[in-house]
Amino acid sequence: MTTHRYRTHTCGALTAGDAGNNVRLSGWVHRIRDHGGLLFIDLRDNYGITQCVIDPDSAAFAQAEKVRSEWVLRIDGEVKMRDASAVNNNIPTGAIEVFIREIEVLSVAKELPMPVFGDAEYPEDIRLRYRFLDLRREKLHANILKRTKIISAMRAGMGGAGFTEFSTPILTASSPEGARDFLVPSRIHPGKFFALPQAPQQYKQLLMVAGFDRYFQVAPCFRDEDPRADRLPGEFYQLDLEMSFVTQEEIWETVEPVMTSVFEQFADGKRVTKNWPRIPYDTAIRKYGSDKPDLRNPIEIEGVTEHFAGSGFKVFANQIETDPKVEVWAIPAKNKAGAEPIGRAFCDRMNAWAQGEGQPGLGYIFFKDGAGSGPIAKNIGEERTAAIKSQLGLADGDAVFFVAGRPEKFYKFAGEARNKVGNDLGVVDTEQFALCWIVDFPFYEWSEEEKRIDFAHNPFSMPQGGLDALNSAEPLSLKAYQYDAVCNGFEIASGSIRNQEPETMVKAFELTGKSREEVEEQFGGLYRAFQYGAPPHGGAAFGIDRIVMLLCGVANLREITAFPMNQQAEDLLMGAPSPADNKQLRELSIRLNVQS
Structure with missing residues (x-):
């Protein structure tokens, strides 16, 4: 055995090929078990865990009995094969154990303020105050x-x-x-x-x-x-x-x-998605109610305004008649094959959830025996209900939920409802990483707080159409060469x-209320650089x-x-x-x- 001061192997390295060798390990006491006289010490380091064994006949047994969790030990011993019934296939060292010949205590540990063995929940303030202990936990x-x-x-x-x-x-x-x-x-x-x-x-x-x-x-x-x-x-x-x-x-x-x-x-x-779809921002908002859609969820929102215009469901019909910008969006809930049909109980839970989110409710139709059920179906009639069912490709056992108003005010809620329906029905495919690009973001947005237009995203982006578009187009209609990558509902x-053109840069900021002088002062480094040959x-x-x-x-x-x-x-x-x-x-x- 080498004379290395602390170890010949790490605690994750020993295998059946090391049986019969004398080794030296160092690490933390992960767990101690007393099995009828035999004392088992699981020794842990950054690389893994090795089971070490000592019996009462060993000269080091008295010292082993004093050892406690999270003490730091050096152990010398012989590698032996475990009995077939004791092999642990869950760890790389599970085929062997080390019979302890000598123990050196390198450091003792006080009584722990939190457990290290296992990954049970524990108060966050304790976990963060003793983060060095928390970081020892396996997960x-x-x-x-x-x-x-x-x-x-x-x-x-x-x-x-x-x-x-x-x-x-x-x-x-x-x-x-x-x-x-x-x-x-x-x-x-x-x-x-x-x-x-x-x-x-x-x-x-x-x-x-x-x-x-x-x-x-x-x-x-x-x-x-x-x-x-x-x-x-x-x-x-x-x-x-x-x-x-x-x-x-x-x-x-x-x-x-x-x-x-x-x-x-x-x-x-x-x-993992191999060819990331490129989805325009406006399309993402209308299909998914979000600019960071979770594409593992197959549900797509669709516009159904025409089916409610002039209908007997006055809550929606009156809004459509009095405001041309009002739309009705449908969130189809297609059930999994072989699942219990979606009924009134599921729809009522969704309605209660919506009210908990600060909404007046969430209208719905569910389908059974070839027809639609619920207050909305009763009010709009069989023909309109059938048209909605046909447009959305729904069948008996499915349902659909509705939101109405100006889309800019309700789209986020529609997206949250889509997510909840997908998760509650179990149709979200959790065995994938669904990646995409969201493209063609708005260049500007209206700041209600400051009563002016402001940059919707990165102020250094190039507007589509460049300086000509800034000079001639309605600012809120402009798109940017701006894009996000999204995975499973998260912007990543x-x-x-x-925008590397000085005059385009100045004009873009002027439309938000900044003067040329302010741009030159606040972004002087970039502005000066752009005067001397800036590549696209x-x-x-x-x-x-x-x-x-x-x-x-x-x-x-x-x-x-x-x-x-x-x-x-x-x-x-x-x-x-x-x-x-x-x-x-x-x-x-x-x-x-x-x-x-």
Whole structure:
């Protein structure tokens, strides 16, 4: 046996081929079991678990009896084959065990504030305060390792596609667009502040102007936003990329195979979309009620306004008559083959759910014995009911739900209803990663709060039609060369062809109320760069955290992040944010004025 101080093998390495060898292992005590005199110690490290055995005749038995969970041990012993009845096929080391000859205690552990063995639910504040213990738990530990492998696969894929990895500054200028910045006071320049980058957007565009052509970066991004389950507070990571002399189609054709390959490598047998459909934004809103549709759900929304115009169902008919912008959308509920027919009880549950979502209700028709049932069917009559059934391809045992009004006010609710119907009926195909591009986003949107038009997405995107369209078209009708990648109902990337023409850039901002002088001041780096020969360029940014979350099959980003903050944007492990002392504040020329 080697004289290595701590180990000859890891706890995941020993197999039947090592039987008869003397080995040295080091790791944490995962579990202790007393089987009629024989003491079993499961020893764990980053690589796996090895079962170790000691009997009362061993000189080290007295010391083994003192061992407790999560102590760190060095164990010397002989590898032996397990009895056939004791083989554990669930772990790589399940065919062998180590008969302990010598134990050295490398570190003792106090009584644990939370269990490490198993993955039972535990209060989040304890999990985050003792994150170093939480990270020892099998599932979370595996998620973090999987995250690193996914990022490695992304890097390899980007390198293989001809991209070069660059680093961009962390201390930068504050951005007037987007979310709130994290500000960093400058000691050398009193009263002035750096900002942490919300994204490397301007820097990567400047790299294209500098002639580097294909850039990527695994980039940390910082936004002072409120946390939610699919977005961590404070910081997140994205696979950021940019390309020169490309159309948006060429960007999709370049990046799509890279990301498809990443998903396939970590899909654990689930199907992955090979050719991502490209769905216009307006189509996505009307068919799915969302610009990030879950395409695993086969339900598609359809317009049925004509069947209610002038009908006996006055709740809808009166709206249609008085407002030409009112529409009625149908959410067909096609049952699974062989399932119990959809009846009044299911429809009433959907109606109650809608009321719980702040809606007046959710109208419905369900079909049985060749006819439609429910108040709506009774009011619109057999002919209109049959026409709806025929249009939607429904049959006995199926149902349909309706929403009415101006689509811009109800489409999100319609999308949520589509999701709920699909999930409750069990028709969502959970054995796949359904990927797509959402394209042709609106360039502008109306800001009700500020009573003006504003950018709907990225202000650096190129409007379709360029400067001519900005000068002549109605602003809210303009589309952008803007696109998102979506997977299973989550936006996983956003990108665009950039606006690299100085006059087009100024005009785009002027329509939102900014002057030429403000554009030159706030975006001076880009504006100046565009004066000196800027190539047509575009790119995207893929959200690494969300992609890892999807591939690990969890619903919360804290389950794939090593050291996350809590929902109040606090780091309970390190005690951040924390007060600065007076000396630090004086050095930064800062005086606090905290509002109580």
